Amino acid sequence: MIFAYIVLPILLVAIGTPIFLVFLTVVAVAMLFFLKIPPVALQQVMFGGLDNFALLAIPFFVFAGQLMSSSGIANRLIAWAMAMVGRVPGSLGVSTVAASTALGAISGSSVAAVAALGQTLYPKLIAAGYGQRRAGGLLASSGAIDIVIPPSIAMILYGMAAEQSIPRLFIAGILPAILMAVLLSLFVVVDSMRRGIPSDHAFSFKAAAKATKDAFWAILMPVFVLGGIYLGVFSPSEAGGFACFYAIVIGLFVYRSMTLRDIVHAAGSAAMLSGQILILVAAASVITWIVTTQGVPQAIIAWINAMELSAFAFLLAINLLLLAIGAFLDPTSAILVFAPLLAPIAMSLGIDPIHFGIIMTVNLAIGMFTPPFGLNIFVAQQVTGLPAHTLYRGVAPFVVVLIIALIVITYVPALSLTLAH
Known part of the structure; x- marks a missing residue:
C-alpha cells in the first residue's frame, strides 16, 4: 500500500506523467493488487464524480473568459484600470494589479489574466524602468488574485468537494481578494519609490471618464453576474451561462469587435480547457472515494485529536502543507484531493468551512506562482520570454507579501465571514 499511495505517484510525477493519469494509475x-475491488468500480466512480450540477458552472465561466478576450472586453477593462490609477509612484505597476483584479472578477482564470496582461503590459513595464525581473514577477503574482475573487473556479470545486455553498464562498472571497490587491499595490508603490520609478501618468478625470465610457458594458458584466448570484436570481451555473450570453451580445452588437468565427474559436478553446479540468475532477473523485472507504479521514481526525492540536496550530500546519503542495500541484488537483480530507477535520476543530475554503484557495493561489512548478511562472515565461531563474527571483518578494495576506486571512476569520453571513 505504501508503494501504491506514496512511491508510485512520486515516480510518475518525476517522469512528467499528467496528473490525471497519476491519479488513475495509483487507484488502478x-x-x-491491494484492495481486490472490481475494475468496473473505477469508471462508475469517475462518472459519478462528474454527476454534479455545480460543475456546469466551470465550462460556462471558462467560455465566458475566452469570449472576453475575443470581444475586447478584457482589453477595455485593462485600459479602464490603468486610467483610474495615477499620481502615485509606480502607478503602472499598481494598474497591473488593478487590471488583474478586474479580469478575475469576470473570468476567475489566473492563467488567462497573466497571458492577457503580459502581452499588453510587459513592454510598458520594461519601458517604465521596472526591469525584467520585477516586471515578470509582478505579472506572475498578480494573477493569483483571480483565483480568490469571485467568480472563482477553485471555489466552485471546493464547494462541490466539501459540500459547501458556492454563493457564500464567492461572497467570502471578496474582502480577502481586495486585501491581496491592496498589499501587492502597497509593495509596488514602496518598491517604486526605493527604485526611483515615477508615476506613469497623472490622474485625469477626462481620461478616466473616457475609459469608463469605453468599458461601461465590460464593467457591468461582473455586476450582473455576481449581483444575480447574491440576490438569488440565478445559480452559479446559470450565472456562467448568462456571462457567456452577455459577452456574445456585447462583442457582436455593442463593441462589434467579435465575429461568429471568433465565437467558434473561443468555444473550441473553452472546450479543451474545460475538458482538462473535468478529467481531473473525474480522476480525483476516485482518489477521494478510495481514501474515504479505507477510513483515512477518520484516522487523520483521530490522530489530530490525539495530538490535541488547537485550531491555531492546525491552521498553521495546514498553511505550511498547502503552500508546499501548491508549489507542485495546480489548484484544481489540490482542492479535489485535499478538500474532502481536510474540511471535516477543520470543522471538528470548530473552524468555519467557508473560512477554511478561503484559506485553502489563498494558499493554492500563492502556489500558482511559487517555484518550482507554479503554473503562472510558466505562462509568464512564454509571454515575456524570460528564463525561469529570472522569474524565480522576480516572484520571491511577492510570495512574501501574499504570505502576509494569508496570515491575516487565516487568523482574522471576520475578513472572510463578515459578508458571507
Whole structure:
C-alpha cells in the first residue's frame, strides 16, 4: 500500500506523467493488487464524480473568459484600470494589479489574466524602468488574485468537494481578494519609490471618464453576474451561462469587435480547457472515494485529536502543507484531493468551512506562482520570454507579501465571514 499511495505517484510525477493519469494509475494499482475491488468500480466512480450540477458552472465561466478576450472586453477593462490609477509612484505597476483584479472578477482564470496582461503590459513595464525581473514577477503574482475573487473556479470545486455553498464562498472571497490587491499595490508603490520609478501618468478625470465610457458594458458584466448570484436570481451555473450570453451580445452588437468565427474559436478553446479540468475532477473523485472507504479521514481526525492540536496550530500546519503542495500541484488537483480530507477535520476543530475554503484557495493561489512548478511562472515565461531563474527571483518578494495576506486571512476569520453571513 505504501508503494501504491506514496512511491508510485512520486515516480510518475518525476517522469512528467499528467496528473490525471497519476491519479488513475495509483487507484488502478491499489484496486487490482491491494484492495481486490472490481475494475468496473473505477469508471462508475469517475462518472459519478462528474454527476454534479455545480460543475456546469466551470465550462460556462471558462467560455465566458475566452469570449472576453475575443470581444475586447478584457482589453477595455485593462485600459479602464490603468486610467483610474495615477499620481502615485509606480502607478503602472499598481494598474497591473488593478487590471488583474478586474479580469478575475469576470473570468476567475489566473492563467488567462497573466497571458492577457503580459502581452499588453510587459513592454510598458520594461519601458517604465521596472526591469525584467520585477516586471515578470509582478505579472506572475498578480494573477493569483483571480483565483480568490469571485467568480472563482477553485471555489466552485471546493464547494462541490466539501459540500459547501458556492454563493457564500464567492461572497467570502471578496474582502480577502481586495486585501491581496491592496498589499501587492502597497509593495509596488514602496518598491517604486526605493527604485526611483515615477508615476506613469497623472490622474485625469477626462481620461478616466473616457475609459469608463469605453468599458461601461465590460464593467457591468461582473455586476450582473455576481449581483444575480447574491440576490438569488440565478445559480452559479446559470450565472456562467448568462456571462457567456452577455459577452456574445456585447462583442457582436455593442463593441462589434467579435465575429461568429471568433465565437467558434473561443468555444473550441473553452472546450479543451474545460475538458482538462473535468478529467481531473473525474480522476480525483476516485482518489477521494478510495481514501474515504479505507477510513483515512477518520484516522487523520483521530490522530489530530490525539495530538490535541488547537485550531491555531492546525491552521498553521495546514498553511505550511498547502503552500508546499501548491508549489507542485495546480489548484484544481489540490482542492479535489485535499478538500474532502481536510474540511471535516477543520470543522471538528470548530473552524468555519467557508473560512477554511478561503484559506485553502489563498494558499493554492500563492502556489500558482511559487517555484518550482507554479503554473503562472510558466505562462509568464512564454509571454515575456524570460528564463525561469529570472522569474524565480522576480516572484520571491511577492510570495512574501501574499504570505502576509494569508496570515491575516487565516487568523482574522471576520475578513472572510463578515459578508458571507
